[in-house]
Amino acid sequence: MMDKEIFVNLLQDRQFKAVRSILNVMNAVDIASLLSELEDKELALAFRLIPKEEAAEVFANMNNSMQSYLVEMFTEKELKELLDDLYMDDTVDLLEELPANLVGRILNNVSQSKRNMINVLLNYPDDSAGSIMTTEYVGLRQNMTVAESMAHIKRTGIHKETIYTCYVTERRRLIGIVTAKDLLIAEDDTLIKDLMETEIISVNTHADQEEVAQLFTKYDLLAIPVLDAENLMVGIVTVDDAMDVMVDEATEDITKMAAMSPSEKPYMETSVFSHAKNRIPWLLILMLSATITGTIINRYEEAFATIPLLVSFIPMLMDTGGNCGSQSSTLIIRGIALNEIHFKDTLMVIFKEFRISLIVSCVLATANGLRIFLMYHNGLLAIVIGCSLVFTICIAAMIGCFLPLAAKKIGLDPALMASPLITTLVDTCSIIIYFTIATYAFHLHL
Amino acid sequence: MMDKEIFVNLLQDRQFKAVRSILNVMNAVDIASLLSELEDKELALAFRLIPKEEAAEVFANMNNSMQSYLVEMFTEKELKELLDDLYMDDTVDLLEELPANLVGRILNNVSQSKRNMINVLLNYPDDSAGSIMTTEYVGLRQNMTVAESMAHIKRTGIHKETIYTCYVTERRRLIGIVTAKDLLIAEDDTLIKDLMETEIISVNTHADQEEVAQLFTKYDLLAIPVLDAENLMVGIVTVDDAMDVMVDEATEDITKMAAMSPSEKPYMETSVFSHAKNRIPWLLILMLSATITGTIINRYEEAFATIPLLVSFIPMLMDTGGNCGSQSSTLIIRGIALNEIHFKDTLMVIFKEFRISLIVSCVLATANGLRIFLMYHNGLLAIVIGCSLVFTICIAAMIGCFLPLAAKKIGLDPALMASPLITTLVDTCSIIIYFTIATYAFHLHL
Known part of the structure; x- marks a missing residue:
């Protein structure tokens, strides 16, 4: 440098x-x-x-x-x-x-x-595909020979963004694709129509750019033709643009998953004010919904007035539930983004998450139960915390996997159903579960 | 289909x-x-x-x-x-x-x-670059003509993964690069040495695959040559493999950011047991560290025995602090992954996050203060909660931006410093801030 x-x-x-x-x-x-x-x-x-x-x-x-x-x-x-x-x-x-x-x-x-x-x-x-495409591509005719095509590329190629995929059109309709590799390897007098591939992967001008990028990774393409509403060829998207789209879309998802509006620009180039504007709306919504959890805690005022120690387990239960929920939702959101998980798999996913959370919750409940028993010599407290953990973790995993799939189904972005929202929901559940079990176990009457 | x-x-x-x-x-x-x-x-x-x-x-x-x-x-x-x-x-x-x-x-x-x-x-x-490269590339000599090169490609090209970038070597040392576009556009008798590009972007066999993928996006490459420790050419990485790496690395980061070990396989193909194994370790660590927060709450037992209402604001403070912290850490982690933010920017980033969190916290504190004043007609309580929010949010943002940068500096993966860890740390801070302000404001003596 x-x-x-x-x-x-x-x-x-x-x-x-x-x-x-x-x-x-x-x-x-x-x-x-x-x-x-x-x-x-x-x-x-x-x-x-x-x-x-x-x-x-x-x-x-x-x-x-x-x-x-x-x-x-x-x-x-x-x-x-x-x-x-x-x-x-x-x-x-x-x-x-x-x-x-x-x-x-x-x-x-x-x-x-x-x-x-x-x-x-x-x-x-x-x-859209139309907004990222370029209109400069190499067009060939099906009755050209390989030699004629190469002469054509030599004349016009320098102004084209890529010459490695050539498009055979007839009255602006795309009828075949010939790669530069085919041209270089074929004999000079071969006709393009005998060389061209006619099974064509293409996109419409209005296709979402994320969809376009996925076709590139799925089929290992260098360029993809873009057709308009009447199926006429209007341009191509090249692999370098598709890579940029992939990076941008991943960043957008990650940003949304942390409860922010995505920014068009890199971190450093975004102003302090725009950053704040991107962060405040979801924080406000989540903050106000978190007060619901507070209101519920109020109902159990007598429980922790009697046994103040109960309060000290609230952060641990809330955090663990939140973390489990965001683990599930993160995997599901990413799976949906990569087209690996679909709405039709919902039941299978829920069943899988249920079994995973059973294993996870038993391990965590045992570990924490032991710790509490050793620290406080209180078997009942250990059991109460352990049971609360098991139920909280299982419900957190269910919420974490179901919400992103449901969001996708009704046309919302699954990335919005990430950790922060799941945490707020799981908090409420964990508090209710915890105090219900505790009041029952310690015979507290509210 | x-x-x-x-x-x-x-x-x-x-x-x-x-x-x-x-x-x-x-x-x-x-x-x-x-x-x-x-x-x-x-x-x-x-x-x-x-x-x-x-x-x-x-x-x-x-x-x-x-x-x-x-x-x-x-x-x-x-x-x-x-x-x-x-x-x-x-x-x-x-x-x-x-x-x-x-x-x-x-x-x-x-x-x-x-x-x-x-x-x-x-x-x-x-x-590493060596593990994703292929050894089949088109090699040329600098004294070949364009016509000879094209004849060489016609003979050998069919077995090469890409023929669009050709490598000019001399005793296995890479001395130049010629693209198929150059060959197709040049005159037949041009010598390769007059055509080749000698400023070469290359990687070492041991380079991290993420670094390799970043070179592809930065320079819009179709292939990159891989050199061994003695600078001899051993293979190439092609753009389709680079795209797969980008998708995998983004998935890995997202998974780590949700406190899980990344899985090699897609969600559906990973067994229930492996899923559980990937999730349990961090959950255990985070669960046990969350009990520290609980222990701190214990110290303020008398405060919430006197004013039980104080307990009900704990979830809201903890969640909001956690969300703010994970917003910051998410942006910083992504910025580091995309090479947009470096350790030398630390002070600038902290100052930026400080200004952002000031704006965010004032808006949130005002909103919540008003809500509390209207609900409980208690001005002092509104002020206590408002002030706690401001301090919590500012500290959360500082922790959220500093930890990923520090992790990068000492060679850890910044993605490990994401929401769950930040949340656990911020919880402790928010509880201390909250009860310190509350005991002072309400003249509670502990």
Whole structure:
């Protein structure tokens, strides 16, 4: 990795030749990250020294504020050159983030046909296949030979995001797929129609991006064709975009599972105020529902007035129940996200969780019962705590596995049914179970 | 998707021609999933009807019990044919899962050189780049022309997992990379040394697979070369394996964050006993540490003997503190996993969390204070609960962000510092804060 200080010094000393040769051997991603540490003025200077054929890729890897600054600085000619080299999906991403005045500048510098295409792409719903696809793919005809196809790729391929999967279309209808591997291995005079695969895995423009990413992992694809409502081919999603989607979706699930609204940006780039806004709503809901548990405790005021020691087991019971419930819900939520668990499995899952929680609860109840017996020499107390643990853990596991599946069934995101919500519900159950058993065992009359 | 019933009927009626033509148009992944629903006897029969060129890929997509069964059923000739077509990484995966007697049969049916290679691959540590790489890649020489290279690929490419990135080596040392796109677009007589990229992103055989997967997302790669300790090229990791790693690592993190040991297999395929074994250890630890909170509560026995209402706010305080702590820790753990947050950012992160928790706690304290004032007409109680909330939430956020960073620093997995552990710690803090404020406010003398 290039040292930032050295680079800045070279730049300030106007050693442009040295800067150019450094940039020449660097990777576009690393250049973008090096440039992100420069001041605005140096940024514009450095960007103009990047080899022309890499400039668009470096630009695509920059963050929004750098992109906005550069678009503002560019001459019309520079902007036009950049836009010519930028892939369609990156252009659309750029437009979605730029301030309105710069959007206008960009739309004025692309051709009419590209402008029409951009408008179509901007209209696809967020998180749909249409919103992440690119429209630049290699199209072939079924009567071409392999040699003709390779000549076609040589002519047009440089502007395509991928040339490794080629699409055979007839009146814009997708009829087959040929991989670059097939082309490279086949004889020159083979016809495309004899080479192409006709069993095609494709998605609709409105398909959810998570679904698209799952197809990539399931079938080990490098690209997937996107068809519109009339089954005409409109673009492709490439594997690098699918990987980004997978990372984003996992982050979104993890965030929701901790009772937060997901943020679009990384932690550091999200403002304090947005962070607070993402966290407060669920905390409020959960805090107010936790007061229900408090109200229930009030009903047993006399029990712990008589035996104050009872209060000291409340945190342990609540925490253990909550932890068991979140273990179950976490596994189920992840299983649903990976398409391994479906609603039709509900009964099987509940039965499985029941058996697991029986084993878990017996081990935990024995351990804690022993501890209590040794500490307080009170066998009855040990039994009361042990029984409360068994019931709490079993009910926690049931709630933990059922709620995410039920949420999925009624169209809610299962990730919302995670630890915090389960904990709040399990708390109430554990308190009721505990005091019911305790009042009965110690003959407390309420 | 093919209907299982129809397929089984055709198979049982010995309509082999029909079965063959069905299998002929199906994708290898879908065939494997269709076959997984068959009885063992039908499985062997159906497998033999799969087009020869797809058999190995179908086999690689099967689960272990199906693979074991088939290896047992195969004649030596069939086994040899399968092993010839199976990629090296799939062969190694197979060997790692098979019972010992079948491993012997397989090693007897591969060539000496392949056997040596398998032994090397089996010795790489789990989860290392070496354990997920394949040794079949396209190697080129720098003095070859593009036309010679393409002829070389045509001869050898069919047995390579990917031909889209070719590796230029000299005495096994990697000196350059040429993509199939470069080859297809360049003129026939261009020399490889003039075409190849010499700034190479590579990994060592012992690199952690998570690190490898992160390079794929960062640089949008399709394959990455793997070098041994002497910097000699030994294999490549392809993007499909990197995607599997990403999914597995996210699942592992999510599982650990819910205080469980991760399972190698999907939920449904993990036995009840293994599930229980994965869950019990952390539950035990957390349960026993939660009793500390209980012991602390005991010290304040007199406080809630005087004002029993105080007990009823314990669950709400504990839950809210726990939720805030797990919000912070979740974001930090994910940020660390995605390489967005580093230990050097600790102070900045703590300061950020402090400001966030101030906003969050003021909102929550106001909401709850108002509720209490309206319900109990007790201003002092409202203030006590409000102040306890503010302190609890701020401390919870500090603990939630600091622990994962500290864990990372000392080489522990940050995911272990998630909700359950944070909750247990925060509980103790919230109880102490709460009763300290309450005894002071209500002049309770302990």
